[in-house]
Amino acid sequence: MLNPADATFAQRLAERLPPDTIGPAEPRHLEDPRGRARTPQAVLARPRSVAEVATILSACASARVGLVPFGGGTGLVLGQIVPDGPAPLILSLERMNNLRGIWPEEGLMIVEAGMTLAAAQEAAQAAGRLFPLSLASEGTARIGGVLATNAGGVNVLRYGNARELCLGIEAVMADGSVLHGLKRLRKDNTGYDLKDLLIGSEGTLGIITAAVLRLWPIPAGRATALVQVPSPEAALSLLSLAQDHTGGNVTSFELISGQGLHFLHEVMPDLRQPFDPIPEWSALVELGLPRGVDPASTMETILQAGAERALLSDGVIAQSESQAQALWTMRESIPLANRRIGAIVSHDIAVPLGEIGNFVREATRAVGQIGPFRVNCFGHLGDGNLHFNVFPPAGNSAQTYRAQADEIQRRVHDLVDRYGGSISAEHGIGRAKRAELERYGDPTKLAAMRAIKAVLDPVGILNPGAVIGPAWPDKILS
Amino acid sequence: MLNPADATFAQRLAERLPPDTIGPAEPRHLEDPRGRARTPQAVLARPRSVAEVATILSACASARVGLVPFGGGTGLVLGQIVPDGPAPLILSLERMNNLRGIWPEEGLMIVEAGMTLAAAQEAAQAAGRLFPLSLASEGTARIGGVLATNAGGVNVLRYGNARELCLGIEAVMADGSVLHGLKRLRKDNTGYDLKDLLIGSEGTLGIITAAVLRLWPIPAGRATALVQVPSPEAALSLLSLAQDHTGGNVTSFELISGQGLHFLHEVMPDLRQPFDPIPEWSALVELGLPRGVDPASTMETILQAGAERALLSDGVIAQSESQAQALWTMRESIPLANRRIGAIVSHDIAVPLGEIGNFVREATRAVGQIGPFRVNCFGHLGDGNLHFNVFPPAGNSAQTYRAQADEIQRRVHDLVDRYGGSISAEHGIGRAKRAELERYGDPTKLAAMRAIKAVLDPVGILNPGAVIGPAWPDKILS
Incomplete structure (x- = not known):
């Protein structure tokens, strides 16, 4: 059983750390972005170094105090929200936001967990490289959270999700020991893959403090189009056609339903929409192409071939960067419209x-x-x-x-x-989907997860109640 | 302490399985490809189904008999060789070599662990897709071993290693329970990443019996060249140039030393070599390109730009598939020449x-x-x-x-x-590099590995003595 992060605990911990490291949590640390739940009470820690993170974890372990890692607070499955049980310590990585180094010719950079995803993209861009992970909340989401939840987004098709864009991590384990894994390597087969075990474990097995991120060359040419498709199946065949044509260089292929565009029309009437009437299904397609090919004419050829096979009925190809941006703004506004509805x-x-x-x-x-x-x-x-x-x-x-x-x-x-699918493709389990994971998860997998959790976090201090392990509230949130 | 797989054990196990499943091991199951060590004695199991694998694991667990998974026997770190200690059971997956299904439009197939890598490549090819994992021993290596060791090879640059080409696994755990993870999904964030934990664990945490493998579109055009480079640094700058030019579509970039070509000349004098005299450094470059670009002229432009920056002094661009093949044969013959020397x-x-x-x-x-x-x-x-x-x-x-x-x-x-490098980039640890892993490995990583091994394989039956965990011979092989 865990103890609450009370005033005595907070004060003792504060004495071991620089001033201002320990304090009261702010509302932004306590509230779910969808407003479904809140953390009633918590102590906030904002360390500046991995050594301070280690001190905090050691203190939590000896005092049996639960610790909730906190990035940008954009998670959608209550992984950062603790509505019940003993008050936790919230460990915000926001002050660990440095670029530790960037090696453009090696195609990698080392960043701290508190850097925002947008800042990571900008750092890569400034060095003439692409950090391709991209999602609607990138201005707020931080690398630590992005890795802890194995975030996806709009470029997974070509570049993989967060897991595939991370070559190594530095992390602090439940006992305060530091995993030093920031090697600038593409290949390293020395033992078990702890990096990928921690990625996607939502802070329940260790706290990621820094990461080696993989960078890609910026495609020489981009083509962006929005097309009306008769059905999701037609959209898939169009994708397959585009992949064949480009040798696997489709960077995004986003499905948009008519309902989503109607919502946009309803709550953001000023947002210009290219099709009138609103089609039942459309798809936003983006290609990233090498030099020597004309992006617009490549896209045109693909859409032409698609039209001949009745895979699309209409389409607009962006003629400029700002037109492409407008199409993306429309796509990225859908979650916002959803929230307003x-x-x-x-x-x-x-x-x-x-x-x-x-x-x-x-x-x-x-x-x-x-x-x-x-x-x-x-x-x-x-x-x-x-x-x-x-x-x-x-x-x-x-x-x-x-x-x-x-x-x-x-x-x-x-x-x-x-259908043999997944009940959490990219958001994770957090506390919102624990019961669903128990219901639909493979029993052998769940047993192995419990065993690993028990041995890597024997006191159960790491993000208690998230993903797996003892849930101290009897009721499980959904 | 483990017991030997003796005649009594073999007979009892045989009675629970179809005839011919249990028998004596053949020399090919007992010998290291580099001739450094051999397994003196073992019982051989050749199951036909995951249920039979589960029966065998349960039997080994109750009898405390060590079990060594065996694919094609091409591993180079003695992961499949047990020179000392109680005689193990060798579990060969060779009879589980079926293609369970292929979905070219989804870009994936499900194969059993005993399929050879070459057969997997052919199955993909027959469906108009590419399974890009490629290495010198592909005719013999089997998918189970390739995944258990997270094999690399010549196309990692563009497509990733075995780990990144595997979307899901079916595996049998140490207690005989079956992990059902053969979903046809690109994204699945439901809990800890056991797939990647088992991949690269060299059969010490579970036995992979089948896998969902990722397929890629076949690049519309390929260009292959062999170039003389003044130094490894120049080669790297040439690679960077080629990546920029193609937007990351360099599929292979292999460094070849003059010594390697001299060895080829010595032991395979009939193999035609393009350069005379033999250069100190050369590089084999391959591009995979979309439609609408001419592969040969793309390569030419890149080599031209490289020559202008003095990154190369000479080069040949393959003018046909057979010329490209000849360049690859030369590259792939180097390990063979090494062995003869x-x-x-x-x-x-x-x-x-x-x-x-x-x-x-x-x-x-x-x-x-x-x-x-x-x-x-x-x-x-x-x-x-x-x-x-x-x-x-x-x-x-x-x-x-x-x-x-x-x-x-x-x-x-x-x-x-x-230099912040890895002592095993793609071959793994096996038994040959255990002492090296202990010496150079991060202590926190090693502690976590031991903890995970102890909890997922408490009796220690899975590939005993490999990678981590108690090594029953006191001396560690190197």
């Missing part, structure tokens, strides 16, 4: 690519049987990753339908499971 | 890309201070991965210098460590 329940799911069309139709029908809901299904089609979000009928608030949220989620997740 | 000691190392030139010069000098040895340094330059192999003076046998092997290795590995 207010979802009853959101699903971050993946299904096999070939099953996407069937799944979307069947899931939409299943939701329709429960009530007259609106479904906004959008996401990273090339990764099989859909955000299948369910909203109240127009003019109603999500609150009215809160009682049906569990039923909707059960139907959708059951279907995901039947 | 007979190395005193081989090093599979990685150093930061920017340090390769300094490292090679310093290491060559250090080896030269020990004796009049010949160094053949070659490898996957783009990955920072070099095979730094040391040979006796011409006319002498490696046997004569066996006593100096340890000293050479110590000097080379000390230097690797000082």
